[in-house]
Amino acid sequence: MTIYWDNKYVAPEHAFDTTRKSELVADLIVETHEETGIALAAPKIEFLGKAESLIETLLDPKYVEALRTGVPISLASSNGFEWDEGIWDMAVHSTAGVINAIYETEKRPFGSVNGSLSSGLHHADNKRGMGFCTVNGLAVGAYYAHTEGHAKKKVLIIDFDAHCGGGTMSFITSLGMDWVDQLDLSTNGFDSYVAAGNHELVIHRGDERSYLQEAWSLLDAVEWDDYDLVLYNAGIDPHPRISVNGLAQRDELVFNRIFQETLPCVFVLAGGYTSSYGTIEEVADTHFNTVLASERILDLIRPFASSKSL
Numbered sequence: 077m078t079i080y081w082d083n084k085y086v087a088p089e090h091a092f093d094t095t096r097k098s099e100l101v102a103d104l105i106v107e108t109h110e111e112t113g114i115a116l117a118a119p120k121i122e123f124l125g126k127a128e129s130l131i132e133t134l135l136d137p138k139y140v141e142a143l144r145t146g147v148p149i150s151l152a153s154s155n156g157f158e159w160d161e162g163i164w165d166m167a168v169h170s171t172a173g174v175i176n177a178i179y180e181t182e183k184r185p186f187g188s189v190n191g192s193l194s195s196g197l198h199h200a201d202n203k204r205g206m207g208f209c210t211v212n213g214l215a216v217g218a219y220y221a222h223t224e225g226h227a228k229k230k231v232l233i234i235d236f237d238a239h240c241g242g243g244t245m246s247f248i249t250s251l252g253m254d255w256v257d258q259l260d261l262s263t264n265g266f267d268s269y270v271a272a273g274n275h276e277l278v279i280h281r282g283d284e285r286s287y288l289q290e291a292w293s294l295l296d297a298v299e300w301d302d303y304d305l306v307l308y309n310a311g312i313d314p315h316p317r318i319s320v321n322g323l324a325q326r327d328e329l330v331f332n333r334i335f336q337e338t339l340p341c342v343f344v345l346a347g348g349y350t351s352s353y354g355t356i357e358e359v360a361d362t363h364f365n366t367v368l369a370s371e372r373i374l375d376l377i378r379p380f381a382s383s384k385s386l
């Protein structure tokens with residue numbers, strides 16, 4: 077399994093969890109590589125070019141210009157960060173990591189998974205940023221997978237971040253991407269939307285036990301045959317209502333079900349904040365649990381697949 081990251085993911089001067097934590101998760105992957113076999117890789121140059129051209133094609137030109145130049149400043153800082161040139165670099169590299177992971181994952185037909193240490197995606201639509209989100213790598217990734225990759229049926233975005241993926245919904249609706257469905261389990265109503273058609277949004281207010289039951293029920297109700305790629309937005313910000321252990325169990329549920337259905341999956345980090353965890357190291361440790369959960373499930377299914385394919 078390969079996880080994509082390079083130091084441009086943390087290029088902005090504005091220091092916040094979203095612009096810093098991926099480096100700590102990357103360090104954990106490198107430090108434990110001998111033991112886990114999980115590889116860290118920078119997005120390849122061809123995917124940097126691809127990400128840039130997709131951002132230019134799919135996003136409003138005024139927003140693209142603002143991200144590149146900082147003008148107008150209200151649009152350039154609509155993600156909630158002070159603008160500098162690192163914002164554009166972060167957006168391009170973080171998006172490139174998602175599409176590089178999709179490319180690698182789709183090469184393997186049987187339950188393959190890769191990830192990108194991208195975060196700050198699902199509140200951004202194609203016209204502006206919001207809520208620490210700059211460019212919606214989930215929507216751009218889904219577009220890439222369908223138009224240039226192997227996802228010729230539908231793409232399922234599983235968004236289990238604490239907050240709702242209203243930016244993703246707005247993005248895919250305004251571009252007519254009706255071959256993307258979103259399964260959204262949130263614990264907070266921020267960025268909510270009306271989930272019509274095959275989209276599903278649940279804002280869960282109960283305890284950890286019922287949260288995990290809800291996650292299980294939602295996953296069980298999916299018509300998996302409709303999809304040929306899953307993108308998982310693995311936010312860890314339902315904490316502290318949901319414990320670190322509960323989040324790890326949730327991730328195992330998700331990966332387990334996806335692999336049972338032998339679908340390829342790409343995951344990203346999404347929300348997770350020092351304000352809830354106390355230190356950024358604890359935030360990184362908990363995100364690393366998502367990486368480990370995917371690897372554990374891969375270990376379970378490896379005997380049933382060609383070992384080289386995973």
Ligand SMILES: [Zn+2]
Pocket residue numbers: 237238239311313347348
């Ligand atoms: Zn969130």
